[in-house]
Amino acid sequence: MLLGGHLTSISSLLERTNPTGVILRSYRRYLSMTTALILGVSTVGCGGGDSTDSNSAATTVGGAATTAAKTAELAAATLNGSGATFPKAFYEEAVAAFKAKNKAVTINYGGGGSGKGRTDLASQVVDWAGSDAIVKEADKTSYKGGAFLYFPTVVAPINVVFNAPGVDKLNLSPTLIAKIFQVEITKWNDPAILAENAGAKLPDSPIVVAHRSDGSGTTENFTKFLDSAVGSKGDGTWKLKSGSTVEWASSTQAAEGNGGLSKFVKDTVGSISYVDFSDAKVAGLKAASIKNQAGKYIAPSLEGASAAADGAEIAADLTYFAGWAKGDAAYPIAAQTWILVYKSQTDKAKGKAIKGFLEYMYGDGQKLAKEIDFAPLSPSLLAKAQAQLAMIEIPA
């Protein structure tokens, strides 16, 4: 004991006074491991053959070695992030839980929409970005920090929410959704809607279509679903293609963020829009059941989103699209989201903090997701994501 303490104090003294900290840091680690080894060996030797004793000694050695590496809490760093409002409620809780374990690290997430996140990361105004949609090839050159990595985090349904008095349930097919959002169907009691909702009492009032005013990954996933189902590859009903903003009809209204859009639908009688499952639930909005590829009307749920994401094809850079998935139980408007970070980090403390936060995301964070109404990643995708963590280059 005395010997170990003596050795560590000598090493820390050396580290403080000698400028070549690199050599001495590894020296110190060598010293602490040697100390642990000496202690372990001496305890085992002294303690005799008691199995529980030697077990506890062994775990003490292992424990000492690993805690020597783990109890080093992350060094002080501030990480600023912005982007998707789709997973915002989850990210904020994850940040708070992470901060409880790593008090010196402050993480801010400003939201603002996937478009803002990508723009901010490109101009290096933030250290990490949340985005529900991938970056266009042409835009990649504007990313000042070089190459970046996609880290998938959660999956969730996009609800088609509505506020029509007297209507609790609604069945919608992709064709119907396309026509409503292109303002080709303008009243709630239109025969086309009644055809899919036999016996429903729909009001004779105009439909107010609302969409996102900011560049949104939710918009991109929603329109990509429409484009895949009934767009150019389908029967051609959906003409607006897909993107983080599309050219909505000028008579439609807009609001900012998933939160702003859910408030709009909550406040405006006769409105219809698209928001993430979690925000819709918190705002108490009714959601439509959507007809999937198998022909079944599926209500939005985490299980439906997981079923959709499980079958998706995952690219090498971990990008994929969970919408318009095959399968009886798949919810057709499931959406995926990523955290984007630069591959080569320039600041050691920040790099370690980002890596630590992502490690948390793939550990306890996946359990936390369910509590906030987001579905965790499938085990195979989770394994791939954890493996990608090693690709982050942190300066020594």
Place this chain on the structure above:
Amino acid sequence: MTSTMTTGNSTIDLGATGGWRSIKSRLMIGLLGTAFVIVMIPLVLVLATVIMRGGKVMSWSFLTSDIAASERRTSGGIGPAIVGTLLTTGIATAIAAPLGVLGAIYLAEYAGTSLLGRVVRFMSSVMTGVPSIVMGLFVYLLFTLRFKQNAFGGALALACLMLPIIIRSTEEMLRLVPTTLREASYGLGTSKARTIISIVLPAALPGVVSGVLLAVARAAGETAPLLFTIGAAKGLNLQPFSGANTALSAQIFGNASSPVEAAQARGWGAALTLVALAFSFTIFARLVSARFSSQR
């Protein structure tokens, strides 16, 4: 013969029956009075909403807690926002007040009727009308892109907003100082600069301070200049040059679009705090200027 009164382009028939004319006069005067009542309705409604909804959530812990980690949480307060507002407004005042007072001194004491003086005076008036979002974009393009989001960027944008207001109000106050005071000082052999600093400025000081306080009250309530320059911090940040920050106005704006009841309530609490802050500055400014006019 009908008697009429003609002034300018209008002719009034004074011979007409007095009864109807005086009823009409009473009616129109009454209408003018209702204008005041009409304008008070929104004021009362807004203040009532702010006080009632803000009061529900108001407490010492609300004023000192960090921003809620997620808008859905029922806990959380506006501590960092109050500090952020005071920080940005304080730095903005420290930049704009001296420059504004000096500029006003130039206009009132040195410029006279020179061309430069008239141009500067005119442009200050024009600058008071520039939309605040333009100031925010300007500082974003010149400062934030290079130095990231922090409280100082927001303070710069607010300073641009305050500068013309302070120049104009201070110039008015300096002009109100009687010429005899200046001439007496010159008569004693004091130089111009010394006269301004030791005689004119102290005489005008209450009015100048009052003008600055009104500009501060205006700047504290501004949102647009801060939107892109200070970011969105959740914890306390006393560093003006590093790290994102937040402000009461930004918190109100953010919570306004939220469907969550708890977030809306926090927004009203922040609104109550901001209104109380702006009111205290304004009332203080009035008291100071009242003392000024009573001195004269």
Place this chain on the structure above:
Amino acid sequence: MAHPVLDLTGRRNRGEAAFGGLARFAGILVLIVLSLIALVMTTRAWPALTSGNFFTTKRWSVPDEVFGSLAFVFGTIVSATVAICLAVPISIGIALFVTQVSPGWLKKPIVYSVDLLATVPSVVFGFWGISVLAPKIMGFYESVHDLTSGIPGLRSLFGQPNGRSMFTAGIILAIMITPIVSSLSREVISTCPQGDREGALALGATRWEMIRAVVIPHSSGGLVGAVMLGLGRAMGETIAATLVIGSSAQITANLFGAGNSMPAVIASEWGEALGQHRSALTALAVTLFALTIIVNVLATSIVSRSRRRAQGTI
């Protein structure tokens, strides 16, 4: 008015010159900042301004990179006009009441109360607008819509009601510009010579007739200036408009329809804009800047002209 410097010592004081120079620099700072704003913003906006269709189309499409300002200019002008129509009668009414009619003890409380309106920050008005006014005013809009549905011209003006619309934005803007227009009108009206007013009363005019025949013609120029200053302020207001105007890039005759204004769309889309999109938003800011400067310059010169005329120096 500058005073001749009577420096009896005859020495040139270096501190003197330094102070004077410092003061002049501070004065010129305003010119520097204004020119810098104009320069920086116009250079960034140049690609969009010269793209050919910025001022001619109402189409605003981010994916196709077509940026036309017409819809936003329309929304700005309509909401500001509604604000002026609502605020001007009320502000001038208050100004006339305070200067001509009210008993002395009532003047200060009224003036202070109206100025109280100016102290409330614009974001609080916007918050009240989106939370309280927009939902609650639907009933009023629907009654107006039903009332005018028979009259051809008014029918399209008061079409399908929306809580968040250009009219609602106009109401909020009207509340915000009333203190400014009112206080400026008061200043202008109070320059009316006592003699003229008393003369009219002596000839037997009633109070209202005196106001109509003497005060209003005398102050009309200044009042126009005050109204224009209010217009400038209404056009530039960002936050309150963003929250209640409906964020819809459409040109419609329906006052109850959703719209968008230049400062509101800048506030909504700036955060995520890059390249041509950012240039287009900066071009909107330049257009807004130019518009408000023109309105303010006109208004200031009209007001100061009427002031000088009243003082007899013109």
